[in-house]
Amino acid sequence: MRLFCASSISGMEGSVKRFLVCFLVLLALFIALAFTSSRFLNKRDFTQGFPIPDRHSADAISKINAEFAEHWKSKGIKPLPPASAETLVRRLSLSLTGAVPSLSELKRLNNTDCEPSGKVSVWLNQLTGDERYANYMAERLARVYVGVETGPFLVYRRRRMVNWLSEQLLINRPYDEMVRDMISAEGIWTSQPEANFITVSIDQNNNKNGPDEVKLAARTSRAFLGVSLDCMQCHDDMFGDHWKQTHFHGLAAFYSQSEMSLTGVRENEKINYETRFVRDKEASPVQPAAPFQEELLPEDGNLRERLAVWVTHSENKAFARAMVNRAWALLLGKPLIDPVNDIPLEGPYPPGMEILTDEFIASGFDLHHLYYLIANSAPFLRSSKSEESISEDQEENWAAFPVTPLRPEQVIGSVIQTSSLAALDEESHIINKLRRSAEVRNFVKQFGDQGEEELQLSPGTIPQRLLLMNSKMIEERIKPNPFQNSSTRIAMHAPDAVTAISNAFLTVLTRQPSEEEKNHFVELYENAGKEQRQQVLSDLYWALINSTEFSWNR
């Protein structure tokens, strides 16, 4: 023990002293760095770049809303009143960034002088320029384009693909251009990350030196056309008479000339595609053919270039419709047409669908514009709760905002965000980002991930409840800790009980407490001694995080 007394330190060798001084300086620097980011967070002005809706957008929104109004009238359904601004902001943050908004963002948004629907526009504008949006949405799209598998060894890099998608989303690249790049990609999958769309299909146990045209055809029809042609790989459509096996293999043939070379993915015109159709005894050659609207297929270019142009053609409405349906599902929790990949080629379509599709095409496949229209449509703005109870009919017909489960990333993303008062965004410290990334990975694995099928609704499970109630990870984020956890900081700095409880509700559930809730928790808070208040808030956080409301979009 004598080693640590003052006389021992003063008697230390010079080199040890220098080491100690260096160590202390480094430690101070590290601590300073760790806290810098949170101090300078959220300095941006929300009203910067405030989108003034042009008359054209306003017209489109009116037309969409008129279709819904007509639909509700014809069915005798009463639409619910509009949701509060906080609710709308929560919906947008969850669907576009995978986490609830931070308290500081909410407070500054609250000071923005405009109507609730105006706040939607401000918030949408803010989020779509944020790295959080690009990363979260890139993962959603990657699941559709390449799935969640680790994929073939060496020739596939999923991370690169996701990063590429994220970069495209951040600059709001026109959606049709992104898709054309993926379908016609050539080169090495590391320097041309979009080529991973092709290489993920490679079957390394197959004798074929190249991508699998059958997997790519299935992926193309689902992801880009919103049509499930997979069953037609082996037989004609058994449930309708539209789709034939020839449609599927005609589409597959576009991918048949792709092969792997030293320079990565390339086209080889010498390769011919053959398959054995269900009624034949032997395989026969298959010519590439568009499964519908053949007239849009260009003459020029290699097979994949021609397919890319056909798929993304502005007159091929199936392409735009597929993205409209998916964007709707991401923002409202379920698609306009369910399942998301099974959209009929011909109408009648549900209200809103065709106007949104035409608008998306006319905007040059501008995803921000699409989100803007959906987020300002009457269904998105509806409340999910009424003074009286709600009928399933109201929800099914979009007269009430649907209550849908959050996906695992949204749950853990929100838990992590609620532990901080400021937004955990691109300006967060690297240490926080690394911690977040590790926690998300670990949590999602334990929570259970639906992978590509994440838009299929599913109830919660017992292990999920155990994880949220009892895991160390959650407890670390809510327990009294003045340096890291928002529950403690609220207890330390709130001027009174009402403010403390209100801030806790806003941070975790993005809403104010009801009268009953306020009375209950204010009493608990006030009855506790000053030292116990941090614990009371920690327990309140636990209850809020474990409520149905936290794990479900509403």
Add this chain to the structure above:
Amino acid sequence: MNFDFNRRQVLQTGIFTGLPWLTPLGNALAAQADKQKNLTTRIPKSLIVVWLKGGASQLETFDPHPGKEISYGGAAIETAIKGAQFGTGLEQTAAAAENFSVIRSMVSKEGDHSRATYNMNSGYRPVPGLFHPSIGSVLCHERPLSGIDIPAHISIMPGSFPTRGGYLGANFDPFQMGDPLQPVPGISSKVGEKRQKDRLASLKLLEKGFAAGRIPDLDQKRTLHQINTQKALQMMSSEQLQAFDIKNESSSTVKSFGDTRFGRGCLAAIRLVESGVRCVEVSLGGWDTHANNAENQQKRIKELDPALANLFHELKKRDLYDSTIVLCATEFGRTPKLNPANGRDHWPHGFSVLIGGGGLRSGQVIGETDPEGKSKKPGKPVTVADLHSTIYTAFDIDTEHEFVTPTNRPIKISDGYPVEALL
């Protein structure tokens, strides 16, 4: 719609369709049908899947070709099955070989870890737009349990690709746990009794507020959130949790399994099955030996051998062998030829699995691979779907029965053919 009922189902349907006059006769005939199939005594209750994650080498484990070029000097030992040999290091398992059969001719079309694991878990190859349930999930769905507080489907130390309930729903996902020596994850509250009580009271208040003004019975019909909270709390205080606790086992029993994480996992699997759990999966990783194959496979074999052999012994000792099928499987085998790093790469064209217990025929070898390692077509090939179909058939589950997926797609429980030699 599927009208493909078997005889027993048709006869029993009479009971539920307002045809009381048929009931006594129906029952009598159904009983006779049971007798014919000897079902009452032979239907297993549980499945234990021992999962060798990464691709165990058939040549170093259950299908050695000693003296041949592809063995690269690897030796072999005799087993309790006449004429069959195993790789060295598997002495205990070899001696217990009368308790299981070895299939040496497993074939699949998947050579990527995630896809092949999916295939072995579910019996189906991955396709976009559909998530097939794992075999354990299907068993839990088809043979629901009542009266147990702990989960019916448990995965011990799952790897990167845990089994899933797929289109049957997340409620058929397994409960995941780690080394049984550690406390079961998420099973105890992080705060004392008083605070837990307060937390739950606050939660109740919040739930009341959330339910008001929404669809009636939102919890029962959609979220199951509060119902699952109650079930989770029930599990947290259940005496049945002792099934997880291998500290109740004697130290000699624990030791006999090798006293490794994996060995303890196998022992816990037995305790869980003893408590009525339908399916337990235990994983042992580290088989993906692209470099130094012989040495690295040997390390894993050392862990596998005592645990696998004693899994059978202990099930017998506890009178659970006849009611439990044990499947020891892997996603694929490894190439007959060594690569330049002295490793073996992925080989789905003839790999080995062990299967025994639950009334299946044991002590036999099914199929054979090319001793020269050239042929990709083993003798008497068994597909992954065939393996699944065999297990379902043993459980008296009609593999022709079609589930309707959330996207209204009819999918058979299995599209393979049972391996008759095992039934």
